[in-house]
Amino acid sequence: MQRPNDPGFLLVLEGIDGAGKSTLARQIAGQCDALGLASVISREPTDGPHGTALRRSAKTGRLGLDEELDLFLKDRAEHVETLIRPALARGEIVILDRYYFSTAAYQGARGGDPAEIIARNERFAPAPDLVLLLDIDPLGGTGRIRQRGDVPDDFEAESYLAKVRAIFLALSQPCVHRVDAARSADDVFRECAVLVSDALADAGLLSRVT
Numbered sequence: 208m209q210r211p212n213d214p215g216f217l218l219v220l221e222g223i224d225g226a227g228k229s230t231l232a233r234q235i236a237g238q239c240d241a242l243g244l245a246s247v248i249s250r251e252p253t254d255g256p257h258g259t260a261l262r263r264s265a266k267t268g269r270l271g272l273d274e275e276l277d278l279f280l281k282d283r284a285e286h287v288e289t290l291i292r293p294a295l296a297r298g299e300i301v302i303l304d305r306y307y308f309s310t311a312a313y314q315g316a317r318g319g320d321p322a323e324i325i326a327r328n329e330r331f332a333p334a335p336d337l338v339l340l341l342d343i344d345p346l347g348g349t350g351r352i353r354q355r356g357d358v359p360d361d362f363e364a365e366s367y368l369a370k371v372r373a374i375f376l377a378l379s380q381p382c383v384h385r386v387d388a389a390r391s392a393d394d395v396f397r398e399c400a401v402l403v404s405d406a407l408a409d410a411g412l413l414s415r416v417t
């Protein structure tokens with residue numbers, strides 16, 4: 208059976224703030240390079256107009272749930288059309304730093320229905336081939352944010368992140384793999400690199416390498 212994202216591959220990194228998603232995205236892009244596979248890293252919220260408004264709201268005060276949800280969906284719809292689908296059609300490995308599971312978890316933790324949020328997204332957004340859920344407790348995640356010299360913003364209160372984490376951990380889709388992200392970046396990458404290369408092999412993409 209043909210994979211929905213064929214000839215590309217959609218890899219999604221999820222987890223609470225400070226879990227190490229951006230670090231891992233760069234490491235996996237390096238792995239793809241070493242395997243001779245073209246990849247692109249992108250993130251949500253994007254740097255487009257809706258994503259920029261959402262990032263601003265994290266500093267200036269959060270929007271109401273409905274407005275926030277609407278902006279995340281508009282941002283993602285634009286991302287899907289302008290970057291994700293074209294890169295998949297070119298046969299690239301698309302590495303996303305957050306996707307619609309973040310909406311289910313973060314807006315779910317504010318009172319939205321996670322299952323309904325996922326269903327709304329899947330009407331327009333391609334389902335991933337693999338999701339690596341980087342799991343760390345909220346204090347561990349915010350501790351890393353403080354250590355790099357940043358102050359946690361309105362999306363990063365520890366009590367809120369505990370609810371977000373619980374929704375992430377309840378995801379039961381077969382493509383979602385939980386990874387213990389409290390370990391060193393090298394240890395996390397070692398485990399993820401195996402999961403990624405196994406999934407690429409299952410998708411028949413490693414045979415493309417010359």
Ligand code: T5A
Pocket residue numbers: 222223224225226227228229230231250251252279304305306307309310311313314351352354355362363388389390391392393395
């Ligand atoms: N949001 C997003 C929603 O509410 N709904 C949605 O639908 C979407 C898409 C995005 C915010 O928007 C919310 C969620 C978020 O709150 P953001 O700026 O993109 O904001 O926030 P994050 O994605 O959380 O970015 P962070 O940089 O804070 O976290 P990362 O990417 O998980 O972590 P990373 O790799 O930058 O690492 C953080 C620090 O820890 C170190 C790194 O060097 C870095 O200094 N580090 C490690 N240290 C020790 N051990 C490891 N294993 C480490 N891995 C990384």
